[in-house]
Amino acid sequence: MTSTETPAVDNGVNVEALLGARAALTDAPPAAQFQWRASNEWVNGTHSRSTVSGFSGLGAEHTHRQPYTVEADHPQVFASEDNGATPPEIVLAALASCLTAGVATVATHRGVQLRSVTATIEGNMDLAGILGIDSDVRNGFDGIKISYTIDADASKADIEAIVAQSQKRSAVFDIVANPTTIQVEVV
């Protein structure tokens, strides 16, 4: 795709660069290998702080413009101090952020100007799981529901297609929807 074929929309996404990266990484598969990292430190009680700074990819080490921190805690109804979002809420936020980024990217690629994109996301959980009350109840969400409201220069079907494509290309959607092998060690 050349720049002349892309309609002039500005959603703040550099689609040209992404398409260039796709072409480059198709030709050089090892450069597509990325590693994302976070460190986490207990503060007090159920409060902990995660920090992200470095990651690797494109055959090199990189750092964010600055380190970012994410505070996590449990709410007061759990007899905690509520110094941050609960970890499951952070997962919901990550999923919504990933899909919204995808919506903006796909929309730009398809020449659709966005005016507003808002989403609400709900994850239902039966605490009988994590409290060990009922071994048949899973710890995690029973299901997640996301509802998008999008104002854009496109038909409803086109907007639905953009949201569907965003799910198809989303890292966090895949992370949440599909099993991942996790190895936890103590050093």
Next chain:
Amino acid sequence: MVIGAGQAGLAMSHHLSGRGIDHVVLDRGEIANSWRTERWDSLRLLTPNWMTRLPGHRYDGSDPDGFMTKDETVSLLSSYGLSFGVPVHSHVTVEQVTAKSTGFDVVTNQGTWSCDAVVAATGASSEPRLPAVAADIPGRIDQLTALQYRNPDQLGKGDVLVVGASASGVQIADELQRSGRSVTVAVGEHIRLPRRYRNRDIHWWMNAIGQLDERYDEVDDLTRARRLPSLQLVGSPEHRTLGVGSLVDAGVETVGKLMRIAGPKAQFSGGLANLVANADLKQNRLLDRIDEHATEHGLDSDLPKPTRPEPTRLGGAPTELAMCRFDTIVWATGYRPSYSWLDRAAFDQRGRLIHDGGVCALPGLYLLGIPFLRRRKSSFIDGVGPDAAELVSHLHAFLDNRTRVISR
């Protein structure tokens, strides 16, 4: 030397004969061997009879909109071969094709042949494409692939998990559910289509709007186009539509893509709702194109009004199921060609055959009869003829050129 006496090998032979190019066709079995030995009993062509066009052959029967059975397809290809005296050598298994400085050596179980050029026409479905998770299935569960499946009597009476929901998967799941078994189908990415739309077969429309003629050098992403799953269709006397929705109506349980076996449980993707919504959207986009075509060509007055199929309903989509429920797993996860017998010089470092629309990088080697080789319908009976015509022109020029070089 043409290897394989199926639709592709026969179409190529017809064109070679037409140009007076001396050739033979080898097959490990007889004409239409895969149709004789590797298809389930109830299978019919997915394309209507009028689309069983081959070079020099047109359907002239009484049911142009019907779908040929497996046996009728074998008859069609056999009598087509006889009609022009195809120089077929049956029961010759090719073991090795080696490129020499000029021409090829073809080593078979019946001796070695020498030839100037080779056409690999062994089909798109030589072996099943199995996901890695297949290796983790407990030994007590019977497993068979769509290439091995014949009919429900092959299976025990217990519950069945069918993995895959393209043409093979939905047809096998449907047949097993009708046989009284409890069937679960694991659904990955798929292409939903109605069998008929506005009183015409969907293939009539896809042909009319030019989609089946889209060329390999014109599509945006050829790699993706070649990897697309088969259309979710069945050929039946009733012209019925078969897809995830009709399976759910018949009582089949749906789950997402099979991701892994974790102890006693099978885990499935939680992303099924999106795949189904995506398939509905893409189907409706095609129907929009068809409606536009109908209006542009003044067909609306002769046709029923446009309608849209109901969105697909899922009967739940559990992400975990106990493996002990299942007696049998049927893998309908796709097929791939096999070129293990072909000179390694024809492949790139990652083991992919290097070719441009069937003209291989290895001079004198040609490829025919695989999905989207030169056009969207390349793997259809109706599509192999035009591909063969283009390849035979190249082959003819190659042979002429070579003769000049040698005689110089």
